[in-house]
Amino acid sequence: MSAFPIHAAFERDFLVQLIVVDLNDSMDQVAEKVAYHCVNRRVAPRKGVMRVRKHQSSELFPRGMTVAESGLKPTEVIDVVFED
Amino acid sequence: MAMHPRKDWYELTRSTNWTPSYVTEEQLFPEQMSGHMGITLDKWESYDEPYKTSYPEYVSIQREKDAGAYSVKAALERAQIYENADPGWISTLKAHYGAIAVGEYAAVTGEGRMARFSKAPGNRNMAAFGMMDELRHGQIQLFFPHEYCKKDRQFDWAWRAYQSNEWAAIAAKHFFDDIITGRDAISVAIMLTFSFETGFTNMQFLGLAADAADAGDYTFSSLISSIQTDESRHAQQGGPALQVLIANGKKEEAQKKVDIAIWRAWRLFAVLTGPTMDYYTPLEHRQQSFKEFMYEWIIGQFERALIDLGLDKPWYWDLFLKDIDELHHSYHMGVWYWRTTAWWNPAAGVTPEERDWLEEKYPGWNKRWGRCWDVITENVIEGRMELVSPETLPTICNMSQIPLVGIPGDDWEVKVFSLEHNGRLYHFGSEVDRWIFQQDPVQYQNHLNVVDRFLAGQIQPMTLEGALQYMGFQCVEEMGKDAHDFAWAEKCKPEMKKSA
Numbered sequence: 001m002s003a004f005p006i007h008a009a010f011e012r013d014f015l016v017q018l019i020v021v022d023l024n025d026s027m028d029q030v031a032e033k034v035a036y037h038c039v040n041r042r043v044a045p046r047k048g049v050m051r052v053r054k055h056q057s058s059e060l061f062p063r064g065m066t067v068a069e070s071g072l073k074p075t076e077v078i079d080v081v082f083e084d
Numbered sequence: 085m086a087m088h089p090r091k092d093w094y095e096l097t098r099s100t101n102w103t104p105s106y107v108t109e110e111q112l113f114p115e116q117m118s119g120h121m122g123i124t125l126d127k128w129e130s131y132d133e134p135y136k137t138s139y140p141e142y143v144s145i146q147r148e149k150d151a152g153a154y155s156v157k158a159a160l161e162r163a164q165i166y167e168n169a170d171p172g173w174i175s176t177l178k179a180h181y182g183a184i185a186v187g188e189y190a191a192v193t194g195e196g197r198m199a200r201f202s203k204a205p206g207n208r209n210m211a212a213f214g215m216m217d218e219l220r221h222g223q224i225q226l227f228f229p230h231e232y233c234k235k236d237r238q239f240d241w242a243w244r245a246y247q248s249n250e251w252a253a254i255a256a257k258h259f260f261d262d263i264i265t266g267r268d269a270i271s272v273a274i275m276l277t278f279s280f281e282t283g284f285t286n287m288q289f290l291g292l293a294a295d296a297a298d299a300g301d302y303t304f305s306s307l308i309s310s311i312q313t314d315e316s317r318h319a320q321q322g323g324p325a326l327q328v329l330i331a332n333g334k335k336e337e338a339q340k341k342v343d344i345a346i347w348r349a350w351r352l353f354a355v356l357t358g359p360t361m362d363y364y365t366p367l368e369h370r371q372q373s374f375k376e377f378m379y380e381w382i383i384g385q386f387e388r389a390l391i392d393l394g395l396d397k398p399w400y401w402d403l404f405l406k407d408i409d410e411l412h413h414s415y416h417m418g419v420w421y422w423r424t425t426a427w428w429n430p431a432a433g434v435t436p437e438e439r440d441w442l443e444e445k446y447p448g449w450n451k452r453w454g455r456c457w458d459v460i461t462e463n464v465i466e467g468r469m470e471l472v473s474p475e476t477l478p479t480i481c482n483m484s485q486i487p488l489v490g491i492p493g494d495d496w497e498v499k500v501f502s503l504e505h506n507g508r509l510y511h512f513g514s515e516v517d518r519w520i521f522q523q524d525p526v527q528y529q530n531h532l533n534v535v536d537r538f539l540a541g542q543i544q545p546m547t548l549e550g551a552l553q554y555m556g557f558q559c560v561e562e563m564g565k566d567a568h569d570f571a572w573a574e575k576c577k578p579e580m581k582k583s584a
């Protein structure tokens with residue numbers, strides 16, 4: 001366990017939030033942790049796979065890649081977007 | 085003894101300058117405090133303040149103003165505004181007093197700095213009066229809310245907010261420190277009086293006065309109109325300072341200060357005044373939308389004033405116009421969702437009638453912010469209250485100190501502007517906020533926003549409760565809650581069924 005703070009924007013939500021993830025979390029787990037603070041709160045649930053990318057990047061991180069493997073720095077900004 | 089008319093002696097006395105012989109001009113007016121940009125005393129003597137007054141005239145006019153405001157207050161004490169006004173209006177009062185009252189003392193410092201360190205005699209003279217103006221504003225805006233303290237502890241934040249670590253108070257302080265207390269005399273003339281007071285205080289004090297009168301709160305209306313008469317006088321100190329700078333080849337430096345101050349003022353206004361005008365003020369008492377006020381008081385006014393002086397519109401004018409359509413809707417949603425961290429009770433302002441009004445004033449509102457409010461409203465109706473409060477912190481801009489937001493819903497667009505500087509990663513809510521940082525990193529680089537402080541372990545325990553305590557809330561009654569205790573959601577029920 002190693003807590004790792006990131007800032008995350010979630011598709012269709014209005015802001016960026018501080019989300020504490022774990023270095024060993026996969027990108028799917030990261031997406032879940034971000035979604036917890038957005039979906040059903042201000043964003044309606046929808047179908048589709050949630051994917052993580054560096055903020056504004058066109059490339060998605062592989063779903064199984066861990067935070068440690070991703071090269072993300074603490075407090076960097078990520079987006080969680082839907083892949084329909 | 086007969087008094088000589090002011091016009092016979094004013095020019096002569098105010099231009100009677102000391103000729104320093106024991107110290108150098110630079111020792112008398114050090115650049116760091118004065119901001120003269122190397123322009124010599126004789127050149128600053130051409131500064132011509134458009135408004136001239138003498139001490140006896142000033143005292144008698146100010147006495148009348150105070151007597152007027154205090155007598156309206158005394159006469160209307162029985163009107164029981166607190167008991168009778170809409171809770172949204174009461175929230176507007178609380179937000180205003182907490183954000184402004186003690187901040188007036190920062191303005192006292194700024195005026196004092198000009199009164200001592202400006203090389204322009206007319207500026208020093210005007211600023212001496214300006215200093216007394218700002219003292220009056222501080223005192224009167226602490227006295228008026230005081231009667232409400234016994235009814236509602238949130239009014240105590242008129243006094244406490246500015247000295248607390250509450251996020252909106254930090255945003256206000258960071259801004260006022262940047263344009264007032266952390267700047268030299270000429271910068272204060274440009275950034276406080278020209279950039280902030282000419283347009284923005286006009287809008288806060290006259291725009292809100294109109295809404296107040298409409299809401300039946302004549303006490304508040306007469307109070308802030310009275311303050312604005314001082315503002316419109318001492319706001320005139322910046323223009324002639326800009327003229328001296330431009331005439332002496334310092335246009336670029338002057339323009340930059342104007343650009344920084346207008347943008348920073350805008351962002352703070354969008355979070356404090358935007359929600360009060362478009363969401364808290366009851367629909368039937370809204371004189372104009374926030375956007376309409378902005379166009380009338382800020383856009384029109386600045387475009388004229390800048391061009392008249394020979395300055396340019398700030399480089400970010402197009403971004404500014406886009407922001408006016410969007411920013412405060414997201415700020416409002418953030419303040420409402422994180423409402424326990426405010427010293428006032430945010431009104432949601434999203435009944436079907438209010439949403440129609442928002443859609444009319446801001447076409448596309450429903451498919452943007454409306455999408456989020458749909459989810460929130462349904463949660464309230466279904467009693468899922470755990471979902472209408474936050475469990476984490478919003479990310480905060482390292483310049484404005486306000487959460488990083490964008491457009492939600494169908495047109496989703498959230499963009500962060502980051503910068504790595506001396507090994508630290510900073511995040512900004514706009515390109516302009518980042519640009520401001522880059523103009524003078526030393527001015528800003530050591531400041532920690534609330535999230536930075538949280539991550540640095542300065543807020544203990546590291547929970548929402550710990551954060552609320554850190555922000556200065558002494559009990560649950562002081563923390564913001566929904567202004568109407570969610571009664572608005574009832575009115576949304578039929579609409580919700582229709583769309584379901």
Ligand SMILES: [Fe+2]
Nearest residue numbers: 188191218221
């Ligand atoms: Fe003032």
Ligand SMILES: [Fe+2]
Nearest residue numbers: 191218281315
């Ligand atoms: Fe002022």
